[in-house]
Amino acid sequence: MATKPTETITTSQDYRMCPRFEHATQLLGKRWTGLLLDTLMVGPRRFCELTATVEGLSDRVLSDRLRELESEGIIERIVYPQIPVRVEYRLTEKGRDLRPVVQAIHDWAEKWILLPQALDGNNTTEEEEL
Amino acid sequence: MATKPTETITTSQDYRMCPRFEHATQLLGKRWTGLLLDTLMVGPRRFCELTATVEGLSDRVLSDRLRELESEGIIERIVYPQIPVRVEYRLTEKGRDLRPVVQAIHDWAEKWILLPQALDGNNTTEEEEL
Numbered sequence: 001m002a003t004k005p006t007e008t009i010t011t012s013q014d015y016r017m018c019p020r021f022e023h024a025t026q027l028l029g030k031r032w033t034g035l036l037l038d039t040l041m042v043g044p045r046r047f048c049e050l051t052a053t054v055e056g057l058s059d060r061v062l063s064d065r066l067r068e069l070e071s072e073g074i075i076e077r078i079v080y081p082q083i084p085v086r087v088e089y090r091l092t093e094k095g096r097d098l099r100p101v102v103q104a105i106h107d108w109a110e111k112w113i114l115l116p117q118a119l120d121g122n123n124t125t126e127e128e129e130l
Numbered sequence: 131m132a133t134k135p136t137e138t139i140t141t142s143q144d145y146r147m148c149p150r151f152e153h154a155t156q157l158l159g160k161r162w163t164g165l166l167l168d169t170l171m172v173g174p175r176r177f178c179e180l181t182a183t184v185e186g187l188s189d190r191v192l193s194d195r196l197r198e199l200e201s202e203g204i205i206e207r208i209v210y211p212q213i214p215v216r217v218e219y220r221l222t223e224k225g226r227d228l229r230p231v232v233q234a235i236h237d238w239a240e241k242w243i244l245l246p247q248a249l250d251g252n253n254t255t256e257e258e259e260l
Binding site (some may be wrong): 007020021022023024025026027028029030031032033035036040071073093094097098100101103104105106107108109112 | 132148149152153154155156157158159160161162163164165168203227228230231233234235236237238239240241242243
């Protein structure tokens with residue numbers, strides 16, 4: 001019978017008084033946000049590099065996500081005053097601190113998420129040249 | 131100038147060929163799912179215990195989330211054949227393996243997410259008696 005709690009984590013008792021956790025999960029769970037953060041962990045990226053790398057992401061949605069992440073203080077927009085002007089997006093310290101979260105999700109997904117194309121073995125329709 | 135990638139994580143190169151990461155972030159980011167997982171990390175819970183603990187969660191939405199998590203193999207529904215019948219939801223091994231993810235989000239949110247009521251100091255309107 002598994003009627004008794006068998007495991008605890010120290011912070012689990014706090015969530016009713018503290019919606020931080022819910023705020024964070026919803027922020028991270030928005031479509032594309034996880035992949036954007038994952039991409040920016042590698043280094044700063046220009047707008048066009050992000051659309052090229054994150055397949056299926058439209059300019060409009062990318063703009064929305066970048067604006068949201070910027071307003072949350074997770075990324076910053078760097079403008080290099082050259083001609084033509086160069087704009088890059090990079091993680092702030094708050095954003096870089098998400099590395100353990102991104103890595104933990106990666107580890108879990110690698111272990112547990114099975115996809116039809118993975119089972120097929122060699123379905124590479126989602127790949128394209130950069 | 132921060133035009134060169136300065137950091138890498140080993141799995142970041144894979145996402146274009148592997149949507150596991152995106153699947154995982156979207157799953158975890160659905161409203162209430164994070165809090166439900168957080169609650170179930172403590173131990174198995176009955177339906178009514180979940181609605182009582184996760185404030186603002188309606189029966190209909192809870193049903194949807196539990197069904198989704200069950201279909202993903204993250205939780206299981208345990209029926210105890212007694213009168214009245216007792217039904218509990220508990221994490222599977224796949225679900226328990228999300229502990230590092232939940233903990234990493236907790237750690238990040240505790241450090242970085244500031245809320246208006248936290249700034250007010252003692253706004254406890256979201257608390258209620260169980």
